[in-house]
Amino acid sequence: MSAGRLAGRYSLSHPLGAGGMGKVWLARDEMLHRDVAVKELTVPEGTSDRERAEAVTRAVREAQATARLRHPGIVALHDVVVEQDRPWLVMELLRGRTLADAVRDFGPLPPAHAAKVGADLLEALTVAHSQGLQHRDVKPANVFLTDSGRVVLTDFGIARQEGQATITAQGLMIGSPGFIAPERLEGHPGGPASDLWSLGATLFVALIGRPAYEGTVADRVRATLTRPAPAVPGPLGPLVTAMMQQRPEARPEARVAIDAMRQVAAGGPLPPLPVGAAAAPRPARGGGRVALWMAAATAVVVALAAGGFFLLRGNGGAPEAFTAPMDVCALVDSEQVGLVLRTQSPPTARPGSDGDGPTCEWTMPEYGVGVQVQKDSDTVDPWSMTPATARVLMENQKRYWSRHDEIRWSWPEIGVPGSQEATRLPVHDVQGLGEEAFGFELKGSTGRLLSSHVFYRLANLVVKVEYATVADRPTDEDIKQAALSVARASEQALRDAG
Structure with a gap:
């Protein structure tokens, strides 16, 4: 593939979604002049040859299975392209x-x-x-x-x-x-x-x-x-x-x-x-x-009762996987929130959730902090992620944000009620945080920073942290450091829990 084009025919535009083993792109079929969806198989670095072969086999199996079926209720497969040693599935675009x-x-x-x-x-x-x-x-x-x-x-x-x-x-x-x-x-x-x-x-x-x-x-x-x-x-x-x-x-x-x-x-x-055996007891x-x-x-229940988290550990003592749900709001304490929000009376944590995973926000006029433990679209919750799928999610997030320069940004709770135009500054690696981390900032029309974002991976969890302000007092460097300090505090809370 070169210049975003597959098989000299399908021009890739931008990602529509990502999962543990793949990403779906909006693409244009230049031969038939129609929009299509292209599913890219992504295999995380460090995957063994056997696991890589199984992943490719799974993608080919999906193509074979779907191609045999013709029904309005089943997504139609148009083509399979093999490039970069992996298959790409070209499907009808669903809106x-x-x-x-x-x-x-x-x-x-x-x-x-x-x-x-x-x-x-x-x-x-x-x-x-x-x-x-x-x-x-x-x-x-x-x-x-x-x-x-x-x-x-x-x-x-x-x-x-x-x-x-x-x-x-x-x-x-x-x-x-x-x-x-x-x-x-x-x-x-x-x-x-x-x-x-x-x-x-x-x-x-x-x-x-x-x-x-x-x-x-x-x-x-x-x-x-x-x-x-x-x-x-x-x-x-x-x-x-x-x-x-x-x-x-x-x-x-x-x-x-x-x-x-x-x-x-x-x-x-x-x-x-029909009356059948529905009410009969189920035999063992x-x-x-x-x-x-x-x-x-039972093992998970016991572990939860003991400490609230259930982790698998490697020989080096670092957590390999967090497998039980946690209170995202507990990852940052009120003292840290008060420090970055410049107040002696920190706001109450507000938990929530969206399609990307559970969230927690602390907001007050002109200032806000947000933390999210993320998941991909193929996984039911973040605690079901594996280190391999978390690595793919981090890869996809970094690639996604690197592609989008102009962002529509809003945060009504801190005083940005509408969709405000913002420019993304270059995505950069962050050292010494988790097992891998990157960040970027958003700049407003005045040329000052609006927010700083940090993503990091620890074992099988991908954590997103955002600090934002529309106040004049904090400098751009203050905003960057505030986001980084919250990210480090949340990482330490995870490590302490283990």
């Missing part, structure tokens, strides 16, 4: 937002809308199942709601063809905890009914606004294996409960579920569901695998 983003931004869907989404998705899945293909990662982040009204299932990267050998190591959990059917957690290969369970978990989020099972990875796994899904109010409730039955044979047939959802989507009541199955998962879940 809209994911179901995860829609629920986050606008709240739960009305039952009729959720029913329409569910029916469209299940019809797409039925097409895949008819060709012996399981999706295995149905979740809100992989459901795209286009501006034209289509409901599209994306990311067949871990799809599995019946009879096809797995490319993953034995015992590796494939999928997103909380959206993986119980039988697959127990080590069974699953089948169409497993995707149906995942769709039920996805509809739970669409209707309620949160997952059926929350908490750490271990919490979600344990709850999936031992507890029925919570009841969902409204006309779709009985169907979602039936779809999330723990025994695959107790779940409804796909056509029954589709017809029921179509009736609710049209404004009618949910028709009676795969005892060894269940015991292993339960032991892991």
Whole structure:
């Protein structure tokens, strides 16, 4: 590839999103004069030859799986290009937002809308199942709601063809905890009914606004294996409960579920569901695998009770992975906040969350500090990241910010209510912070700095810190040092917790 062009045909414009093993670009097909989406496979530095080969195999498998399917509810694959020793997937460009983003931004869907989404998705899945293909990662982040009204299932990267050998190591959990059917957690290969369970978990989020099972990875796994899904109010409730039955044979047939959802989507009541063994107790199955998962879940619970964090450590004593959720607001104490905000009465911490991960902000007139523990679009939460995926996320963030010079910036809580134009100054490496770090500043129309941003990686976590002010008193150097001091304080808090 040269000058942002693939195969002499596809001109890359800018990133649309990034995940643990890839980045999606907006591109232009110069031959057919149309916009397309190009998925770039990114493999972190230090990856072994075997892991690199498996990543490439996964991307090729996604291409093969998707190319065989023709349905409005499945993203269309146009081309596969191999350059720089890796494949690039050229797909149709979808304009809209994911179901995860829609629920986050606008709240739960009305039952009729959720029913329409569910029916469209299940019809797409039925097409895949008819060709012996399981999706295995149905979740809100992989459901795209286009501006034209289509409901599209994306990311067949871990799809599995019946009879096809797995490319993953034995015992590796494939999928997103909380959206993986119980039988697959127990080590069974699953089948169409497993995707149906995942769709039920996805509809739970669409209707309620949160997952059926929350908490750490271990919490979600344990709850999936031992507890029925919570009841969902409204006309779709009985169907979602039936779809999330723990025994695959107790779940409804796909056509029954589709017809029921179509009736609710049209404004009618949910028709009676066939009476089966849905209420029967679930027999024990795969005892060894269940015991292993339960032991892991218990270990995490014990570690949480002991200290609030659960870390895996390497031989050198540095943390290898933070695997339990933490209070982001606890990463910076009030004394440090008061110091950088130039006040003896620090503002109250305000926790929050967006699609990039949990946040905490401290704001007052003219001054603000923000901290975020980030995740990529393929991972359910930051604590599920691995050092390898965190390295890719850092790489992608640095590349992204290096490409964008003009920024629309606002922070209403400190006195910037509208979208203000700002210029990004050069991205630069930051030494002595985490295992890798970079930063940049934003300059306003007056020529003074508005904010300083620092990103650093420690083990499997990527942390973003921002300090901003519209006051005249702090110098540009003060602003840079304030952001850096908050970043160092948060890093120390993480290390102390370990």
